[in-house]
Amino acid sequence: MRFPTESLLSPRPVVCAVVAALSALSLPAWAAQPFVLKDIRVEGLQRTEAGTVFAVLPFRIGDTYTEDKGATALRALFATGLFKDVRLEVEDQSVIVVVEERPIIASVDFSGAREFDRDTLLKALKSIGVGEGQPFDKAQADRAEQELKRQYLTRSLYGAEVVTTVTPVERNRVNVTFAVNEGGVARIADIRITGNEAFSESTLRSELDLTTGGWLTWYTKSDRYSRAKLNADLETLRAYYLNRGYLEFNVESTQVAISPDKQNISITVNVKEGQRYLVTGVKLSGDFLGKDEEFKSLVSIRPGEAYRAEDVANTQRAFIERYGEFGFAFARAETVPQIDRDTGRVMVMINGDPGRRVYVRRINVSGNTKTRDEVIRREFRQFESAWYDSRRIKLSRDRVDRLGYFADVDVETNEVTGTLDQVDLTVNVKEKPTGSLLVGANFSSAEKLSFSASIKQENVFGSGNYLGIEFNTSRYSRTYVLSTVDPYFTNDGISRSLDLYYRTNKPLNSQGESYELVTPGASVRFGVPFSDYDTVFLGVGVERTEIRSSANLPENYERYRYVYGDKSTSVPLTLGWQRDGRDSALVPTDGRYQRLNVEWGVAGDTRYLRNNYQLQQYFPLSKRFTLGLNAEVGWGVGLNGRTYPIFKNFYGGGLGTVRAFDQNSLGPIDVTNAYIGGNRRINVNAELYVPFPGAGNDRTLRLFGYTDAGNVWGEGQSMADTKDNPIRVSAGIGLSWISPVGPLKLSWGTPLRYARTDRIQRFQFQIGTAF
Secondary structure, eight states: OOOOOGGGSOSSOOOOOOHHHHHHHTOOOOOOOOEEOOEEEEEOOSSSOHHHHHHHOSOOTTSEEOHHHHHHHHHHHHHTSOEEEEEEEEETTEEEEEEEEOOEEEEEEEESOOSSOHHHHHHHHHTTTOSTTSBOOHHHHHHHHHHHHHHHHTTTOTTOEEEEEEEEETTTEEEEEEEEEOOOOOEEEEEEEESOOSSOHHHHHTTOSOOOOOTTHHHHOTTBOOHHHHHHHHHHHHHHHHTTTOTTOEEEEEEEEEOTTSOEEEEEEEEEOOOOOEEEEEEEEEOOTTOHHHHHTTOOOOTTSBOOHHHHHHHHHHHHHHHHHTTOTTOEEEEEEEEETTTTEEEEEEEEEOOOOOEEEEEEEESOSSSOHHHHHTTOOSOTTSBOOHHHHHHHHHHHHHTSOEEEEEEEEEEOTTOSSEEEEEEEEEEOOOEEEEEEEEEETTTEEEEEEEEEESSGGGSSOEEEEEEEEOSSEEEEEEEEEETTSSTTOOEEEEEEEEEEEOOOBTTOOOEEEEEEEEEEEEEEESSSSEEEEEEEEEEEEEEEESSOOOHHHHHHHHHHOSEEEEEEEEEEEEEEOOSOSSSOOSEEEEEEEEEEEEEETOOEEEEEEEEEEEEEOSSSOEEEEEEEEEEEEEOTTOOOOGGGOBOOSSTTSOTEEOTTOOSOBOTTOBBOOBSEEEEEEEEEEEEOTTOTTOTTEEEEEEEEEEEEEOTTOOTTOTTTSOOEEEEEEEEEEEETTEEEEEEEEEEEEOOTTOOEEOEEEEEEEEO
């Protein structure tokens, strides 16, 4: 408090106390005598409610006022952060609280900021209490400048400068503008690893995500230093050694030096490899619930081989998951390596402790700003008030993730306060765009430029339902499709799909384009989940196919029209099965995908059976190399003595079948030189994905080499005929890029085995985006 004399003050007596100042100056305290408060008044308020002041005062009317209470009041008022200055005045057994409010931020703006968008910077400032509607002072301006500089440091902009301009406006408000001079990006000029003997420096550097400058680092930004990236790389280096037997490997130190102009960075990593250890055996100790043999079967550590930290971690994880299947949510599996340095051997001891068994009290959902809770909850196989089961929880997490609505899905296990046998689960999700706009284009000498597009929303209004509109237009075909899917048409998880479509097709014909097939139709399909991984589809549809022609109709179409007329009505029943075990639908590196579809024409003008089976398998050859295999087989036959409908033929060539050949140009050709397709088709594709030169470990940009083989056969043709209708083979290279506007795939190839009548299409591309 302040202690001015009466001669320097207004006529009313004033008592102000600042305890800290008095203590520092060691002046005798002229303290107000305690008295009973008759009144408390507040002066100087502009925006703050008086109740905010009264709420923090340590005294009320009728209380005895003392000097200590006055000092406590001052500290409490300053602690609110709302006031620039506060003083207490005492008059006639009343206390007057005089305040000077801090200005409020009316607006925050940035100039010169190009590396970050405005919302990102506003969010960073808000995290430290600087934002519109917040009190402002010089200390906050300093904190804001430091926070902005810290943001730029994460992008290797070490020379960034920030200047704050504060402009007062009416009603004690201010506009705050941050002028940013970003400077140049500091790039990594050199990365050195010292102390390594077992592996070359170039081998170790290839494991790191950080790199020196290269011709593609403008895209990967891998030559921009950040402490977080370096720490991640050090862990990668540590894992590399620990998985090759170097149990005592250690990063001794790291030095990061920046040039005087803050443009170049040098990194030196000093390592100590230690010796390489071989595993002599694995011993288990502790409580394994009387299932010791089951737990032994989960051990992936192999005696006689080099110590691998990854195998140890996998074993621990498998033990904990197995404990969790029996309700032990807080089980532990601790490994203790017993090292013999003289022989370079290690015995791995694993101690298991199940802890206590618990059940799940409640399952909470967090982070779903769009998707409804029920859409997430209905995917859960772990139920409330049931014993904790880690297998079911993992399955539930995977099912929520496979919905495709979320960028990240995580399940937290939290103990319930006051109990020993209950836990709560919290499902944390991060929403992502679930709509997609797909645009494709092809160019060939036959069809020239063709386009395809689709607009899809996987999660309409957060309901989990699908709505899609697709169209394809080219010189020879047009397709329009409207589809809806309700994945939980029934409470048991049976899905329902509705499709309306309209297709026109002009088969490739060298004599003209004066005929076409027109097929409107509709179908309904139900999906029945037979397991957590398998779904069987049952459906029925109705469609009418019209052969429109004035001239140049291919001979087989002419024959079909002569027997069955211009219009044919079909009522197909469909039976399908699907299983997707890929690790990613966008950039798969491991796993298998299978799909089977059977179509049976049971009524109308046609009787036929049409089958199609597809198998995809991905093999992770290494961290950077992936081999993908795809095989597809189609087969159709007419029933009840009727001809197989020509408009149900399979076609081959182009995207999705055998690349480097023109779209739908493989298979039989009739006497009019029209490509008519066939009732049998085989496609086999192999793709080897490799890193793009200069892209390091970035999986969003990869090169691939491919080999395709396949063909189409008509009725009466032998699939073993390698002379007149051989299997077509092509090979080529391509680029796969998860670009800012969506997945992009380019390919260029050449036919290796072909026939004289084939049409060649060497270049193809497809691009999509999300909204």
